[in-house]
Amino acid sequence: MSGTRKARRAAAVAITANRLLDGAVVWRTGTGDWSETFADAAVIAPDVLDTTLAADPLVVGIYAAALTEHATPASWKERIRAFGPTIGQDAAP
Amino acid sequence: MNQALRLTDLPAHLRAGIYRYDSTDRDFLAARVEEFRDQVARRISGELTEDQFKPIRLMNGLYLQLHAYMLRIAIPYGVLSAVQLRQLAVLARRFDRGYGHFTTRQNLQLNWIKLEDAADALAALAEADLHAIQTSGNCIRNVTTDEYAGVARDEIVDPRVYAEILRQWSTLHPEFTYLPRKFKIAITGSTEDRAAVQVHDIGLTIRRDEAGEIGFRVHVGGGLGRAPVIGSVISEFVPEADLIAYLEAILRVYNAQGGRENIHKARIKFLVRDLGIDGFRALVDEEFAAMQRERYRLDPAHVAAIAARFAPPALETLADTAITDPDPAFAIWQAQNTRPNRTPGYVSVTLSLKPVGGIRGGMTADQMDAVAELADTYSLSELRVTHIQNLVLPHVRAIDLPVLWRALTALGLATPNIGLLSDIIACPGLDYCSLANARSIPVAQALSARFADLARQHDIGPLTLNISGCINACAHHHVGHIGILGVDRNGEEYYQVTLGGSATDDAALGAIVGPSFPADGIVDAVETIVQTYLTLRQDGESFLAAYRRLGLAPFRETLYAAA
Ligand code: SF4
Numbered sequence A: 001m002s003g004t005r006k007a008r009r010a011a012a013v014a015i016t017a018n019r020l021l022d023g024a025v026v027w028r029t030g031t032g033d034w035s036e037t038f039a040d041a042a043v044i045a046p047d048v049l050d051t052t053l054a055a056d057p058l059v060v061g062i063y064a065a066a067l068t069e070h071a072t073p074a075s076w077k078e079r080i081r082a083f084g085p086t087i088g089q090d091a092a093p
Numbered sequence B: 001m002n003q004a005l006r007l008t009d010l011p012a013h014l015r016a017g018i019y020r021y022d023s024t025d026r027d028f029l030a031a032r033v034e035e036f037r038d039q040v041a042r043r044i045s046g047e048l049t050e051d052q053f054k055p056i057r058l059m060n061g062l063y064l065q066l067h068a069y070m071l072r073i074a075i076p077y078g079v080l081s082a083v084q085l086r087q088l089a090v091l092a093r094r095f096d097r098g099y100g101h102f103t104t105r106q107n108l109q110l111n112w113i114k115l116e117d118a119a120d121a122l123a124a125l126a127e128a129d130l131h132a133i134q135t136s137g138n139c140i141r142n143v144t145t146d147e148y149a150g151v152a153r154d155e156i157v158d159p160r161v162y163a164e165i166l167r168q169w170s171t172l173h174p175e176f177t178y179l180p181r182k183f184k185i186a187i188t189g190s191t192e193d194r195a196a197v198q199v200h201d202i203g204l205t206i207r208r209d210e211a212g213e214i215g216f217r218v219h220v221g222g223g224l225g226r227a228p229v230i231g232s233v234i235s236e237f238v239p240e241a242d243l244i245a246y247l248e249a250i251l252r253v254y255n256a257q258g259g260r261e262n263i264h265k266a267r268i269k270f271l272v273r274d275l276g277i278d279g280f281r282a283l284v285d286e287e288f289a290a291m292q293r294e295r296y297r298l299d300p301a302h303v304a305a306i307a308a309r310f311a312p313p314a315l316e317t318l319a320d321t322a323i324t325d326p327d328p329a330f331a332i333w334q335a336q337n338t339r340p341n342r343t344p345g346y347v348s349v350t351l352s353l354k355p356v357g358g359i360r361g362g363m364t365a366d367q368m369d370a371v372a373e374l375a376d377t378y379s380l381s382e383l384r385v386t387h388i389q390n391l392v393l394p395h396v397r398a399i400d401l402p403v404l405w406r407a408l409t410a411l412g413l414a415t416p417n418i419g420l421l422s423d424i425i426a427c428p429g430l431d432y433c434s435l436a437n438a439r440s441i442p443v444a445q446a447l448s449a450r451f452a453d454l455a456r457q458h459d460i461g462p463l464t465l466n467i468s469g470c471i472n473a474c475a476h477h478h479v480g481h482i483g484i485l486g487v488d489r490n491g492e493e494y495y496q497v498t499l500g501g502s503a504t505d506d507a508a509l510g511a512i513v514g515p516s517f518p519a520d521g522i523v524d525a526v527e528t529i530v531q532t533y534l535t536l537r538q539d540g541e542s543f544l545a546a547y548r549r550l551g552l553a554p555f556r557e558t559l560y561a562a563a
Helices: A002-010 A046-052 A078-081 B023-044 B052-060 B084-096 B117-128 B159-170 B242-257 B268-290 B301-310 B330-337 B367-376 B398-411 B440-449 B454-460 B519-536 B543-550 B552-561
Strands: A012-019 A025-027 A058-068 B062-064 B070-071 B077-082 B099-102 B108-113 B187-188 B203-206 B212-219 B232-237 B338-340 B346-351 B362-363 B383-385 B391-399 B463-466 B484-490 B492-499
Touching: A012 A046, A025 A078, A025 B463, A046 B440, B023 B052, B023 B117, B052 B062, B070 B084, B070 B117, B077 B084, B077 B338, B084 B099, B084 B108, B084 B117, B084 B367, B084 B383, B084 B492, B099 B492, B108 B117, B108 B346, B159 B203, B159 B242, B159 B301, B203 B242, B212 B242, B212 B268, B232 B242, B232 B268, B242 B268, B242 B301, B330 B338, B330 B346, B330 B454, B346 B398, B362 B367, B367 B383, B367 B391, B367 B398, B398 B519, B440 B463, B454 B519, B484 B519, B492 B519, B519 B552, B543 B552
Parallel strands: B187 B203, B463 B484
Antiparallel strands: A012 A025, A012 A058, B062 B070, B070 B108, B077 B383, B099 B108, B099 B362, B203 B212, B212 B232, B338 B346, B346 B391, B383 B391, B484 B492
16 A cells, blocks of 8 residues: 555555445544544544554545645645545536 | 436337347346346445455446546447437436546546445446446457448448447457456548557458458557557458457467566557567467367358448438538538538538537536437437547438537537547546546646637647546557646656657657656646647648657757756
């Protein structure tokens, strides 16, 4: 999981996955639930990663996404995962 | 909601040129949907792990993308009936967000599918004789062909007949379900290659020998992606009767000898490269000679039966006449977006899914319904999906063009830009695709806005511009006259530019112009390339011809002059 490898060098990380039932991007919250809202994501120090990546039957492809020092997604890919397509959520032509 | 009709429910004149499923096909599809429904239920209950389920869902065309599941629906060789298009609108509304995207493999992708709905979506597709089988996985994918098949003036033989034969042969072929890698076949039957046969794993060109017998020139080992290569001719003429046997021989050699260890070296092009075309041909010839050829012989009666299903529709006897309209915009559209059919008085009309600022290949469910209506009224209920991400109405009476043009204009589908700069091919890119490095759609939107002036586009002339969001090259950027490839530099989007590609008879791979451009510089870079061409072109010289004369140097100089 190269995303997680990269995340270990990041300022902070958030645990993310896609929800099994609909594929929606979800973020792990401080209480261990999954939220569709990036703002709900628990911001974690990279060095505690190993204990937080246990599999969960509700989601697919759990990994740690790198965040900036301002706790925002560090890459374009994670920004788009967090906030939806840049052509609008309803990207009708 | 529209009630889906079965194709066979329609009167014959409303199902021209559409291959009609029989009850065996339908029973198979229904059983397949129910099997998948059960597999989805077992995944949701936890009985199947994601590792176990993933290959199953991919075999049914269901991908997990960035924000949702994506369903890739096969449109066999790009031929679509009005009934089927209406049913795609039903799916887009019921299971997605009311729109879909046509792709370079002449497929439709729905981007917001829920796993819980996937089996229902497949069942709804099957109602219109559609499916998503073999749109993913290491199998033979949807065979693609010329969008003007059956109507083109330069056609030698209708490629749909053989595309259908190949569909039947390759669908669930027991030996070729787990190839080393995916396998793409394209076929053309005209003098002009509109199916990009030289950049497919196998590319077939239908020809006639001196006696008038049908055969196929076979290209093998072409492909784009990480190591793009133009295919090599393995045979100049495979007789019709031996087509299946010969393709079996190629596939068997590939299946046995193709690399399986490294996914990036598993396409047939690597095997052909490693053995050399002569070495590869020798193995195929050996396999071919050892086969029980009679078993694979293409029976002329079978070919004739399939050809009958694509029999030309009943057309009126008309003459080719000049069609005019008081609105000068009509003539511009007619010149750019229509082409005469071989039947006098009939034309093929290309619907541009490339409006200024629009999403390339995107279509709303409302547009699909409206276009289905137009297909019923003006094109014998038939449509084609092009690998350039547009639609074609293939059987339009020229005298209907003015009224059809007005209807298409009202729908936003009459931008007169077919073959021009803004007819950009763009993959979903980082807005949807989990493999992407960078966004494609917004770059295409920005370019189409920058070059919105149609008079300027017409002055620039024929120009293909293809944008892929990663090296998988779904938008065929290597063969665009201008190719743009999204690359990732430390989480930021950059774009590498290639020049001089071509996907047609003079197929060529573009050459990298130099260091890549940041997202906020790529539109200016294209502007500079176009300006350089306009400054240096000779009388009547197209972009590609000018590039071939001039090479990269002048473009490099202007692009990097300030650096
Ligand atoms: S080229 Fe890459 S980014 Fe574009 S659709 Fe294909 S895999 Fe996705």
